[in-house]
Amino acid sequence: MAGPALIPAGDFRTTYAADTTIFPTKTSRNFAIAGVLLLCLAPQFFGGYWLSILIQIGIFSIAALGLNILVGFTGQISIGHAAFFLLGAFTSAYISNNAPIPVFFAIPLAGIVTALVGLVFGIPAARLKGLYLVIATLAAQYILLDFFSRAEWFSGGSVPASAEPFSIFGYTLRGDKQYFYVVLAYVLASYILVTNLMRTRDGRALVAIRDHYLSAEIMGINLTKYRTLSFALAAFFAGIAGALYAHYQQVVSQEGFGIERSILFLAMIIIGGTGSIMGTLMGTAFVVLLPESMEWLSLHLKGGAIDHALSLNTNITFLREIAIGLIIIAFLMFEPDGLAHRWRQIKAYWKLYPFSH
Amino acid sequence: MSDVAHIERPSPSVVPPPLLSVRNIEVVYDDVILVLRGLSLEVPKGAIVALLGANGAGKSTTLKAISGLLKTEDGEVTRGEIMFDGSAIAGIDPDKIVRRGIFQVMEGRRIVADMTSLENLKLGAFTRSDREVDADLDMVFNYFPRLKERTGLAGYLSGGEQQMLAIGRALMARPKMILMDEPSMGLSPLLVKEVFAIIKKINRDLGVTILLVEQNARAALSVASHGYIMEQGKVVLDGTADELRDNEDVKEFYLGGAGDQRKSFKNLKSFKRRKRWL
Amino acid sequence: QIAIGHLADYSGGTSDVGTPYGQAVADTFAWINKSGGVGGKQLNLDTNDYGYQVPRAIALYKKWSAPDTKVAAIMGWGTADTEALTGFLAQDKIPDMSGSYAAALTDPEGTSGKAKAAPYNFFYGPTYSDALRAMLMWAADDWKAKGKGGKPKFVHMGANHPYPNAPKAAGEALAQELGFEVLPPLVFALTPGDYSAQCLSLKSSGANYAYLGNTAASNISVMKACKSAGIDIQFLGNVWGMDENAAKTAGDAADGVIFPLRTSVSWGGDAPGMKTVMEISKMSDPTGKVYRPVHYVAAVCSAMYMKEALDWAAKNGGATGENVAKGYYQKKDWVPAGMEGVCNPSTYTEKDHRGTMKVDLYRAKVTGATDGDLNDLMAKGTIKLEKVKTVELPRKPEWFGW
Amino acid sequence: MVATSLEVRGVSLRFGGVRALTDVSFSIKDGELFSIIGPNGAGKTSIVNCISGRYKPTEGQLLYQDRDITGLTPNARASLGIGRTFQNLALFHHMSVLDNIMVGRHHLLKNNFITGSLYWLTGARKEELAHRRKVEEIIDFLDLQSVRKAQAGTLPYGLRKRVELARAMALEPRLILLDEPMAGMNFEEKEDMARYIVDLNEEFGMTVVMIEHDMGVVMDISHRVMVLDFGRKIAEGDPAAVLADPHVKRAYLGEEDEVLVDPDDKPAAPECAA
Amino acid sequence: MNTAFLIQLLVNGLVVGTLYGVVAMSFVLIYKATQVVNFAQGELLLVGAWVCWALLAKYQVPFWIGMPMTLVFMFVFGIAIQVLILRPMIGEPIISVIMVTIGLSTVFQAALKWMFGVNPQPFPRVFESQSVNLLGLQIQTVYIMSLVVSVAMMIGMAWFFRASKYGLAMRATAFNQQVAQSLGISVKSVFAMAWAISATVSAVAGVVVAVVNGVSSGLAAYGIKVFPAAILGGLDSVGGAVLGGIIIGLLENIAQYVDSQYLHWGNLYEIAPFYVLIIVLMIKPYGLFGTHDIERI
Numbered sequence A: 001m002a003g004p005a006l007i008p009a010g011d012f013r014t015t016y017a018a019d020t021t022i023f024p025t026k027t028s029r030n031f032a033i034a035g036v037l038l039l040c041l042a043p044q045f046f047g048g049y050w051l052s053i054l055i056q057i058g059i060f061s062i063a064a065l066g067l068n069i070l071v072g073f074t075g076q077i078s079i080g081h082a083a084f085f086l087l088g089a090f091t092s093a094y095i096s097n098n099a100p101i102p103v104f105f106a107i108p109l110a111g112i113v114t115a116l117v118g119l120v121f122g123i124p125a126a127r128l129k130g131l132y133l134v135i136a137t138l139a140a141q142y143i144l145l146d147f148f149s150r151a152e153w154f155s156g157g158s159v160p161a162s163a164e165p166f167s168i169f170g171y172t173l174r175g176d177k178q179y180f181y182v183v184l185a186y187v188l189a190s191y192i193l194v195t196n197l198m199r200t201r202d203g204r205a206l207v208a209i210r211d212h213y214l215s216a217e218i219m220g221i222n223l224t225k226y227r228t229l230s231f232a233l234a235a236f237f238a239g240i241a242g243a244l245y246a247h248y249q250q251v252v253s254q255e256g257f258g259i260e261r262s263i264l265f266l267a268m269i270i271i272g273g274t275g276s277i278m279g280t281l282m283g284t285a286f287v288v289l290l291p292e293s294m295e296w297l298s299l300h301l302k303g304g305a306i307d308h309a310l311s312l313n314t315n316i317t318f319l320r321e322i323a324i325g326l327i328i329i330a331f332l333m334f335e336p337d338g339l340a341h342r343w344r345q346i347k348a349y350w351k352l353y354p355f356s357h
Numbered sequence B: 001m002s003d004v005a006h007i008e009r010p011s012p013s014v015v016p017p018p019l020l021s022v023r024n025i026e027v028v029y030d031d032v033i034l035v036l037r038g039l040s041l042e043v044p045k046g047a048i049v050a051l052l053g054a055n056g057a058g059k060s061t062t063l064k065a066i067s068g069l070l071k072t073e074d075g076e077v078t079r080g081e082i083m084f085d086g087s088a089i090a091g092i093d094p095d096k097i098v099r100r101g102i103f104q105v106m107e108g109r110r111i112v113a114d115m116t117s118l119e120n121l122k123l124g125a126f127t128r129s130d131r132e133v134d135a136d137l138d139m140v141f142n143y144f145p146r147l148k149e150r151t152g153l154a155g156y157l158s159g160g161e162q163q164m165l166a167i168g169r170a171l172m173a174r175p176k177m178i179l180m181d182e183p184s185m186g187l188s189p190l191l192v193k194e195v196f197a198i199i200k201k202i203n204r205d206l207g208v209t210i211l212l213v214e215q216n217a218r219a220a221l222s223v224a225s226h227g228y229i230m231e232q233g234k235v236v237l238d239g240t241a242d243e244l245r246d247n248e249d250v251k252e253f254y255l256g257g258a259g260d261q262r263k264s265f266k267n268l269k270s271f272k273r274r275k276r277w278l
Numbered sequence C: 001q002i003a004i005g006h007l008a009d010y011s012g013g014t015s016d017v018g019t020p021y022g023q024a025v026a027d028t029f030a031w032i033n034k035s036g037g038v039g040g041k042q043l044n045l046d047t048n049d050y051g052y053q054v055p056r057a058i059a060l061y062k063k064w065s066a067p068d069t070k071v072a073a074i075m076g077w078g079t080a081d082t083e084a085l086t087g088f089l090a091q092d093k094i095p096d097m098s099g100s101y102a103a104a105l106t107d108p109e110g111t112s113g114k115a116k117a118a119p120y121n122f123f124y125g126p127t128y129s130d131a132l133r134a135m136l137m138w139a140a141d142d143w144k145a146k147g148k149g150g151k152p153k154f155v156h157m158g159a160n161h162p163y164p165n166a167p168k169a170a171g172e173a174l175a176q177e178l179g180f181e182v183l184p185p186l187v188f189a190l191t192p193g194d195y196s197a198q199c200l201s202l203k204s205s206g207a208n209y210a211y212l213g214n215t216a217a218s219n220i221s222v223m224k225a226c227k228s229a230g231i232d233i234q235f236l237g238n239v240w241g242m243d244e245n246a247a248k249t250a251g252d253a254a255d256g257v258i259f260p261l262r263t264s265v266s267w268g269g270d271a272p273g274m275k276t277v278m279e280i281s282k283m284s285d286p287t288g289k290v291y292r293p294v295h296y297v298a299a300v301c302s303a304m305y306m307k308e309a310l311d312w313a314a315k316n317g318g319a320t321g322e323n324v325a326k327g328y329y330q331k332k333d334w335v336p337a338g339m340e341g342v343c344n345p346s347t348y349t350e351k352d353h354r355g356t357m358k359v360d361l362y363r364a365k366v367t368g369a370t371d372g373d374l375n376d377l378m379a380k381g382t383i384k385l386e387k388v389k390t391v392e393l394p395r396k397p398e399w400f401g402w
Numbered sequence D: 001m002v003a004t005s006l007e008v009r010g011v012s013l014r015f016g017g018v019r020a021l022t023d024v025s026f027s028i029k030d031g032e033l034f035s036i037i038g039p040n041g042a043g044k045t046s047i048v049n050c051i052s053g054r055y056k057p058t059e060g061q062l063l064y065q066d067r068d069i070t071g072l073t074p075n076a077r078a079s080l081g082i083g084r085t086f087q088n089l090a091l092f093h094h095m096s097v098l099d100n101i102m103v104g105r106h107h108l109l110k111n112n113f114i115t116g117s118l119y120w121l122t123g124a125r126k127e128e129l130a131h132r133r134k135v136e137e138i139i140d141f142l143d144l145q146s147v148r149k150a151q152a153g154t155l156p157y158g159l160r161k162r163v164e165l166a167r168a169m170a171l172e173p174r175l176i177l178l179d180e181p182m183a184g185m186n187f188e189e190k191e192d193m194a195r196y197i198v199d200l201n202e203e204f205g206m207t208v209v210m211i212e213h214d215m216g217v218v219m220d221i222s223h224r225v226m227v228l229d230f231g232r233k234i235a236e237g238d239p240a241a242v243l244a245d246p247h248v249k250r251a252y253l254g255e256e257d258e259v260l261v262d263p264d265d266k267p268a269a270p271e272c273a274a
Numbered sequence E: 001m002n003t004a005f006l007i008q009l010l011v012n013g014l015v016v017g018t019l020y021g022v023v024a025m026s027f028v029l030i031y032k033a034t035q036v037v038n039f040a041q042g043e044l045l046l047v048g049a050w051v052c053w054a055l056l057a058k059y060q061v062p063f064w065i066g067m068p069m070t071l072v073f074m075f076v077f078g079i080a081i082q083v084l085i086l087r088p089m090i091g092e093p094i095i096s097v098i099m100v101t102i103g104l105s106t107v108f109q110a111a112l113k114w115m116f117g118v119n120p121q122p123f124p125r126v127f128e129s130q131s132v133n134l135l136g137l138q139i140q141t142v143y144i145m146s147l148v149v150s151v152a153m154m155i156g157m158a159w160f161f162r163a164s165k166y167g168l169a170m171r172a173t174a175f176n177q178q179v180a181q182s183l184g185i186s187v188k189s190v191f192a193m194a195w196a197i198s199a200t201v202s203a204v205a206g207v208v209v210a211v212v213n214g215v216s217s218g219l220a221a222y223g224i225k226v227f228p229a230a231i232l233g234g235l236d237s238v239g240g241a242v243l244g245g246i247i248i249g250l251l252e253n254i255a256q257y258v259d260s261q262y263l264h265w266g267n268l269y270e271i272a273p274f275y276v277l278i279i280v281l282m283i284k285p286y287g288l289f290g291t292h293d294i295e296r297i
């Protein structure tokens, strides 16, 4: 719990405004700003590989953020998020290919279209709870994917749809170095928007529904409205992320967006910490980096002493998969509340250092 | 702790070994929140002991520390020991503690909402394997006839009915000791009296030792032989029920006014006297 | 050293076929290195199991396309990674020799109007569509040969998913042309399950020829379900959906299924090039006793085509991606040296990446129980792959790109 | 003539075979402090649930400020100014005390998910701060300063009840329904709570409906009392008179009652009681 | 109207539906006791299938010994998973435990491929005659086995939850672990029991599908496929799970009929159950037999 006790002594607030800032202390705000500035320099220092990892983390974290609104804040589990991601991707590709609308505008438009579709699939949410709702989202996943397979005009059917590269006012961005800034801008914007949302009226309403929907209703919160709204919001960010992904890859294909990916999105927010905005980012990074680091590890084991001892060669791929699963399990055993929670505890520890209680 | 204000009294010549003794325990929630700061208390076999204290003093935490349920709330006994019937029980799983004979009636009823009253009562007897379960069921229904009438799911019972069910469920376990967390909460005056009569009765007839946490101090002290008063994680005062009843502070803060003149809730002054023992 | 990227799926959803294919690529390059490399240079094959996950494939690709560590070419794998990389490949000018045979990838300039330009995508073997076309042609003859009257009925089966759907339009169009009655497609999921309902539908519609568009596990379910429901139908398999292992699992249900082979012979077949394949196989199996399924042999061909393209590039301005791609265009109807009689002669041009139009059709023959080791089953002849027909498709412009 | 705040007309409520309420009628005047007492399971909470919209009466009508609200959803009633607390705490456990109370102001705030997200640009910030100020007043009133930022779920029972009260107050209700506000409190805390309730009624001018089992409190602070038993109204009127009623004694208080009934200590009825 | 065809489809739906029911039941068991949505259910089924396969094909054990051995193994295996992996998670947020089952499914998938290879394998012949004729439809004998087993298990489970002390304990644990513990119920052993029974039940289903389809990692997909069945019946009802399974089985087959006879949509078989499911849920939000949440404040 990051209670009031954890704000360093001497940091007094004199106005309510000062008490509602995103960052609890000046230092943390400065750190955040410095972090963003450092990220801006990333393309200068990182090779294509790391840059693409960063871009992927950025894109997926936007989608995960949307899912966290739904799961973490409103308390409704969805395993259809990948389908909305894909819908955003196809929509943006479709819009930018077929209408005289530059990609710059196609991306938010795709977000809005996805949000509207999310709204439709959110209707059952007004009535269903828990797992029953999960299955409704599973249905959304299947129904949307089925639609993509059928609607050749929209998705290209068995041929992947192509998406234009990102362009703004006639200037086309090419390559990861430039696209990185697009993603960074979207990540920043999304995270700030959601942070703001959560500290204002509608955000509180969502959390209230999660914690106690019956009393939320009696406090004047329209359950139906907010439950469907949170679906729309989740879909919106999934759509934006999907659109960004489409214009990054420049092709959009159904491949790889089944339930497994929906579950992966879920993994991101659970590992990061449900209901934590920063946790979402951390969780996404974890989920993206885990296989990469295992890859790296297995590469370095190859040909080494351990390799010979265990005669790994092809087995290593299975060991690696097993390791990925086990690390996730071990991580959750060690930190069931997610990375965000551990992060807060570390911060608390240092603030109170050297007193442990 | 040294700052416990003991009321002087002649020590009885034969001291029976306490059934439960809690020695100097410290409890931390969530690795950081220190709630009990060196609390000690003793419950003699066959006695009713009352544990009183303001909201947030840590009464429920104390009970959960004894029953082992603290674990389920990210809490931990970090110091001190808890002895029950001659053996240490701190750190043991709650279900094992129940099998050793301590049963806690938790604050806020905590009945199993999606089962019937009967099933709830049967669950109370989960750790028993004797044949008298059915007889005890009748006993409980005798105490609380209302429960027999309500055959639907327990979750739809009214607050007070749920409270009766919770107490009945404890009786079904036939424990050596019951930890009761605010059994009178939400009960009508008539039922409060009944509940305390039942507490007294099970203590006397069944020989169950009871540690009673109550806000209704007047009623609690009327059944208890001994009482502890807690503030902010420590015992600040203890003594026999009579001694406590006569203590001025206890009168003022727990019994409702010094002297026997009850002051009206309507005409309260806003100022508050500082408690003497703080 | 010349760096080559290699995407393999040993652990993911396509690992059953990905494993022999990937192994063959690794073996071939090891063998090439052992026999002196390319233009005196050793090849540095960076094999990575990406578990059929697109994001991982992209990350790997970015590693391989970084300026300082840029690879000369990529040995790709499935539909998922190939589609995801197509755009990047064109930008970075890195050829990708993959195992995805979608016709859409054969159009380097986008002139067919049916797909986006894919200038750096290559593969060895007939496209999915061409394979199905060949099978339909065989089926038309088969129908006549059997002397049954009336129109034969054809039905496309598979999941509603890009992979099974890839040859659907092409197949149905040709079937129509060939005088088949084309029935509405039947859908079954990509995973094993109970598909008796589909079989009963086959029966009730009286279908004669059914294309199984999925990957092996679910095709097996259909074949077995239809067998036990006693349905008499000629199944037409697809490259990734039918092989020795599928025949083994499906047992007698797989008996008689027709399917396309990318090479003119299978393991141990009678061809001069088979000796080279055996040599290559020893790279990972020194005993030389292991039976290699069709995907292994096909992958050896793919890798050997890549090798020759690299050879040319190394001699003509260095092994850059651009040069390697040009390497493919240098000869007509060529077979990589040492692979004679195994790989089918192929031709790649700047305008048309349909390597080969020749499709070898085989029939699975299963006689007896199939539990036990695949080596034994093949040795004993319990499972046999019989060549049925070789179809030479015309390189029709209207078949280009779909 | 004081306007009627709430009128309950012949309300009955059945759950399958259980008759929670049978033909209950009463009316509450504006500014009144009205208590409902009765044995456990008598239907007290049920009537409050009917008023706040949680339950829909099987029969009968509810009029709030002369308007029929029987068919309204709970959230619509909140906007009309009906607030309540709960018998079994119903706080938002993972939210801070401050946010819990801010939720109470939901219907008074205007910003939505778009303006809220844009925070600085749309005046949402200004609005939030303005309401924050109001909430701070409530916090001061209820002495909750020290736990403002604490997670509601970790608070001790008594404080949670107080936070609930704060949340209900934040609604700025005209009519506030309190379901056993003093259950589980020690004497001292009851005193505090009683004082808050009286202040709610007198200073803030809210009409209060209170369910309570502590007869001392009920006697001292309520203007009128209604007694339910087995879902039926068995008595209504002046506290002292009601408690002296033998029927009530038998059903509710038990025969020898130790609660002191002091006829002189009766609270004054609202200023201009009819 | 092709009546014979329709009847055959319906019979098939019924038979396959009971199999779905068995898997759904194993899924519901864990949910009922632990509130955990087990995303590794399909993998449990797969483990059962492979183990039985290994006994029969590799070690040449006869079926009537191999099958009970598989069940015993799975029982122990279920306990082992619980003790090693899930026990430390008791009391942690449910969503984290769900995530752990996702991790488990990754581990199982990889481990099974490692141990048994990536290729599908045929299941040894188990029954003398592969199929029997039922109303003009050839039904695989093994499906009949699953039918018998599922009915027996359903009755057993229904009794267990309604009447036995441990059934009550399991329900109490599902309701609230803290409360259960305070009653002297060992949450650990209840969970272990739930996992053990669930693993055993899945193994039955695993062997059935393996006999029908051969063994391959794809069989794990049954885990997700029966989600709708479990939901349709109502999550906490064992009988409902079986009934839900049967309904889904019937629906698939009816959809196939409608599709192949009239609509020619293609994918109705896979999608129709989902549409029906959503409609059913809109009318009955807790499935057909699920208990409603208590909404009382």
Ligand SMILES: Nc1ncnc2c1ncn2[C@@H]1O[C@H](COP(=O)(O)OP(=O)(O)OP(=O)(O)O)[C@@H](O)[C@H]1O
Binding pocket: B029, B030, B033, B035, B053, B054, B055, B056, B057, B058, B059, B060, B061, B062, B073, B107, D154, D155, D156, D157, D158, D159, D184
């Ligand atoms: N799960 C928890 N996590 C963190 N802090 C807790 C938790 N449970 C209780 N506390 C804190 O411990 C302190 C003591 O709480 P406890 O419930 O034991 O008090 P109590 O004496 O029973 O009060 P009441 O009379 O209101 O029931 C309180 O300050 C409370 O905030």
Ligand SMILES: Nc1ncnc2c1ncn2[C@@H]1O[C@H](COP(=O)(O)OP(=O)(O)OP(=O)(O)O)[C@@H](O)[C@H]1O
Binding pocket: B150, B152, B156, B157, B158, B159, B160, B161, B186, D015, D018, D019, D020, D038, D039, D040, D041, D042, D043, D044, D045, D046, D047, D087, E295, E296
């Ligand atoms: N949702 C419901 N479903 C079924 N029965 C209900 C429901 N709500 C209340 N009841 C029944 O209606 C009766 C009245 O309940 P209510 O909660 O109104 O009592 P109460 O007067 O508030 O009692 P207490 O003082 O114990 O809180 C009880 O017998 C209860 O079992």
Ligand SMILES: [Mg+2]
Binding pocket: B059, B060, B061, B107, B181, D157
């Ligand atoms: Mg307490």
Ligand SMILES: [Mg+2]
Binding pocket: B158, B159, B160, D044, D045, D046, D087
């Ligand atoms: Mg009540």
